[in-house]
Amino acid sequence: MNPKIVVLNPEKCSKCYDCINICKKIHGESRIRKVDGIPIFCMQCENAPCKEICPVDAIYLKDGIPIVSKEKCIACGMCALACPIGAIFIKNKTAHKCTLCLDADRITPACIEVCKDRALLLVSEETLDMMKEEKRKKILKILREEAKETPIIK
Numbered sequence: 001m002n003p004k005i006v007v008l009n010p011e012k013c014s015k016c017y018d019c020i021n022i023c024k025k026i027h028g029e030s031r032i033r034k035v036d037g038i039p040i041f042c043m044q045c046e047n048a049p050c051k052e053i054c055p056v057d058a059i060y061l062k063d064g065i066p067i068v069s070k071e072k073c074i075a076c077g078m079c080a081l082a083c084p085i086g087a088i089f090i091k092n093k094t095a096h097k098c099t100l101c102l103d104a105d106r107i108t109p110a111c112i113e114v115c116k117d118r119a120l121l122l123v124s125e126e127t128l129d130m131m132k133e134e135k136r137k138k139i140l141k142i143l144r145e146e147a148k149e150t151p152i153i154k
Helices: 018-027 049-053 078-082 110-114 125-149
Strands: 005-008 033-035 038-040 059-062 065-068 089-091 094-096 120-123
Touching: 005 125, 018 110, 049 059, 049 078, 065 094, 110 120, 120 125
Parallel strands: none
Antiparallel strands: 005 120, 033 038, 059 065, 089 094
């Protein structure tokens, strides 16, 4: 995983289109996919399958983030097929994916700044691991409490 990724809290997301609209405004095409109203963001894979499969080396790394070179891209769609979460798509003869706005010379991705629900976070791998661990602990606590309350039938 790369040093930073966009993480969505679906419980906070109101399914508005603010993230999509600002992305389209900045990049000319929204690089955020929506599935059932929920935004899907590139996970910025460490060993990016999209980069590895590209037959013309149109995907390069900038600060560890895969970026598509519009000049080199031949729109073959191999990167879209290789993407494990479906975050890459072909439109107007070019592959598109979230780049955390690195190619727009922004410090913070625009989608995060515009999200009124505060449903989007830019997190590091360490922060994501801590978030996962907190959730695991909550689940284990609930399971232990349920196990104490459930009588054993013999």
